[in-house]
Every structure is written in structure tokens, then in C-alpha cells.
Amino acid sequence: MSTIAFYDWISHHNDLRPTKRAVHDLATGRNLTYADLHARTNAFANVLAETGVGRGDRVAVLAKNGPEYLEAQFACWRIGAIAVLLNWRLTAHELDYICNDSTPRFLLHDVSLNELAVELQLRCPSIIDLLTIDSANGANSPYESKLAQHLGSPFAAAPQTHDDASTIMYTSGTTGNPKGAIITHGMTFWNCINLGIPARISPDTVQLVVLPLFHTGGLNCYANPVLHAGGTVVLAAAFDPADALRVIGDPIYGITHFFAVPAPYQFMMQHPSFETTDLGRLKIAGVGGAPCALSILEAWAGRGVEIVQGYGMTETSPGSTMLDAADALRKIGSAGKPLLHTSVKIANDDGTEVSRGEIGELWTKGPNITPGYWNKPEATASSFHDGWLKTGDAARYDDEGFIFIVDRWKDMYISGGENVYPAEVENVLFQLPQVADAAVIGVPSEKWGEVGLAVLVLKPDQTIDRATVVAHCIERLAKFKVPNDIAIIEMLPRNATGKVLKRELRVQFIGADAPAIS
Secondary structure (H helix, E strand, O other), X not given: OOOOOOOOHHHHHHHHOOOOEEEEEOOOOOEEEHHHHHHHHHHHHHHHHHOOXXXXXXXXXXXXXXXXXXXXHHHHHHHOOEEEEOOOOOOHHHHHHHHHHHOXXXXXXXXXXXXXXXXXXXHXXXXXEEEEEOHHHHHHOHHHHHHHOOOOOOOOOOXXXXXXXXXXXXXXXXXXXXXXXXXXXXXXXXXXXXXHOOOOOOOOOEEEEOOOOOOXXXXXXXXXXXXXXXXXXXXXOOOOHHHHHHHHHOOOOOOOEEEEOHHHHHHHHOOOOOOOOOOOOOOEEEEOOOOOOHHHHHHHHOOOOOEEEEEEOHHHOOEEEEOOHHHOOOOOOOOEEEOOOOEEEEEOOOOOEOOOOOOEEEEEEOOOOOOOEOOOHHHHHHHEEOOEEEEEEEEEEOOOOOEEEEEEHHHOEEEOOEEEOHHHHHHHHOXXXXXXXXXXXXXXXXXXXXXXXXXXXXXXXXXXXXXXXXXXXXXXXXXXXXXXXXXXXXXXXXXXXXXXXXXXXXXXXXXXXXOOOO
């Protein structure tokens, strides 16, 4: 009997549960069993090897959510190649830097992104081979045609260790060039354990995946842990609140798990069908990526769904802390406590742990932490202190040691000598019935140094004025935290996962000389 490599979960489940559904693709209606996924992974590994891709080579993926994304990931793992996951919402100029930094040899891309892929090949000399996914054309897709030539062919998995790099994920920095976080096999494994246990992931898990797979939240919360356990992932090509509620509520899919950043939860709870959707099959609804407004947590709790908060980042694979479901209502708003195989502390600049109740920077270490950034030794060195990764996020402990993420450390602004964390103010703004979306930034003030600007998106047919907002906030916040002014816009700028791009707001309302936030 052949030996299955320790990191090759799909081979294991092909041996153990070959007829079990592994992937359902909402866009095409395709279902792949673990036997299908194993055979297709082998086929694509042979395609890559045929074009000269070998151990340590990079393979770029520029595609929307679909089974091919997962097949590419697992095929790279079998070869010992490194998958470079590209954000298809970026411009050719932005991707130019990423591709010339990571120097992929092969680029797999969606047919809808043909023009961008060709441009990238012109800009990046290392890209020798392109292959197009065209799922609407079925067997006539160039990708499917290539796979057909190798279906049924075996592929011997390359020997690797937990320290070997499997993926490079470029972080969405708000200034300067993005950094490629190196993801190892060990990081991905420990994340499966760290998240899988508290999220109660098992072979019976069925997760709806709406976040893009090029982002760690889409790929690792919890798609990879679900496949590690032998469960099923249901892939949406993009997030749509009505469609997400439809799929969650339809017993034919049997969705037990869901994960998103706060924005999708907000948009779903504002949708007319939210109150009538059957949410009873959801066992875990996880949220991360940014502080979640209490109004969102309370609205979902009102429908019987306790949103479980966690904390992490690309560099932590991504799980670092998680709130146990048993504490979800008792500690609403908390990111919980450190995961099983991860250490966390809230520290001052010198690494000294702060007292409970004080705000400091969250630091973390463990086997789930990146070894560093691709081609960036200086950035790697500056991000660590005695083995601890400095996350750049402000946090505090409560009296029981539960962690609360206050805000991005550098999103904080100082008004009259007092630190203001925008997320706290945004929580209060979301309580206004007229407000659909909100973000707070610090803007220059001759008197106070900086003051808050509340940037609001209103619900249809609603109006609001500065006096109403200020009066509401004065009742609920210390005076120095109350926004000095408001601005009303049609939509907040967000990245691919729904995080508000506050750098863009600073440029819009302060100007091109707005302070750089990394």
C-alpha cells in the first residue's frame, strides 16, 4: 500500500471516504467527491510537472472561487511548489510588483481575467506558461482539456516537512508595496487544529465559503480545516447577501458553518429576507478580520445565532485567538483567549505585558506564525521581538483575561492628548437607526491636534445632521471621543474581504498628504 504524505489530506480522504462530497461549486452546480478531487489534483500536478514546475517553484493563481483554486493549491503541495495567491481585484500595476517579487513560473487564471493575465506575462518575465479556467465551457475549457490528458495518472508526492513553504500570501498594506507572508505546511496544519477544535469542525461539517480564496479568511477560515477533517465546502464565486441567506436557509445544502468579516454579516442582517431565513442549521458562525460592531452581534443573536469572534492575520495562518461558543453572549465583543497551540500577550513597546484593563499591542508566537516575508529580511526583522510577532493591533484584557481587540494600533488618533480608537466610536454610530455603515478617521485640528470625522452611509430615504450624531455620541462616549463633524457618502471603500480602506478615506478627506498608515 502506498504511503500518503503527511500534508496530503486529499489522498488520505480518497483512501478513507472516496465517495464523500468534498466541494460543491454554486456557480456551476458541480459536485466533487474526494476521489474526484484527488484525481484532478494528481492531473494538475502532472500538468505543472510537464511544463517544468518543480520543487520550490512558484505557481500563481488569479481566479475567483471555484474547485480549480483548491486543486491548484493541493497540486502545488504534491509537487513541493509554492502557490502565490493573487487578488484579482488589483490592477496590473499592483500585480506587477507582486509577480516580479515572487517570480512565478506558471499562471493559472480565469477566462474573465484573460487580459490581465496576458498583461502580467508581459510585465513579469518569469511567467512562462499561462492556463485558462473557463468553467462555463465545460470540457472545452483549456484547463479541463489539459487535465483530461492526465486523469488517471498517478503522481508521487514530494517529501516535505512542516518548515517547507507551501504558499505566499501578499498582505494588503495601505501604503507602500505589499509584503509576501510565507505560509508553511506546519502553519496550515496547526491552524487546522487550532481552529478545528473550537469551531467543532468534523467530517459532517458543511461550510459556505463567501470570502475570496486568495485571502487567508476565505482559504483558512475554515475551508482548509474543513477539507483537513473530510467535510464539505460550498463555494460562492462572490458574496451576495441575498444568495448567502438563500443557501444558508435551504436544507438541500445543509450549511453548518459560515465565516466572514463583519461587513457581510451587516449586509445580510439589513436584507429583507434576514428575519425569515431559517438559520437553525448553523452550528458555528465565525467573524474576524476587524472589530465587529455590537449591533451586528446583537442582531444575529436575536435570530438565535451566536457569532463567535476570533482574531488573527495572514501572518498567524490566521488563527490566534477565539471566543468559545459557550462564552459568545457572556463576553459579547471579545476575541476570546489564545488558541490551543498559540501564545498571546498584550505588551508595551519593550515587550512588557500590560496590566488587565490597559491597552497595549497584541503580540503572538507559536508554530502557526510565519517565518517571515518573501525577499524582505528587514521587514521580517522589524516585525518580531524575541520570537514574538508584533501584530500592530491594539487590545486589552478584561478582569477574566478575555481579549478585546480595540482597533488597529495605527488607526488610533490622538485628540487633546487622549487616545481615540475608532472602532469604539463606530460601535456607537451603528446604534443610530438612520446609519447603514460607518467609519471614523482622525483629521487635523489646530486646537486638539486631531479630531474625529464620522463618515456615514445612510439607509435608503434617511437623513441625519451633525447635531443628531453629536448628541447621540455625547450620551454614550467621553467628550474627547465624540466626532467633531460628519460626512455622508454613498459607499465606504472596502478591500476584497470587506475591510474598510481608511487610507482612502484619509486621502479623500485630508488629501494626498494624509499620514501614511501601514
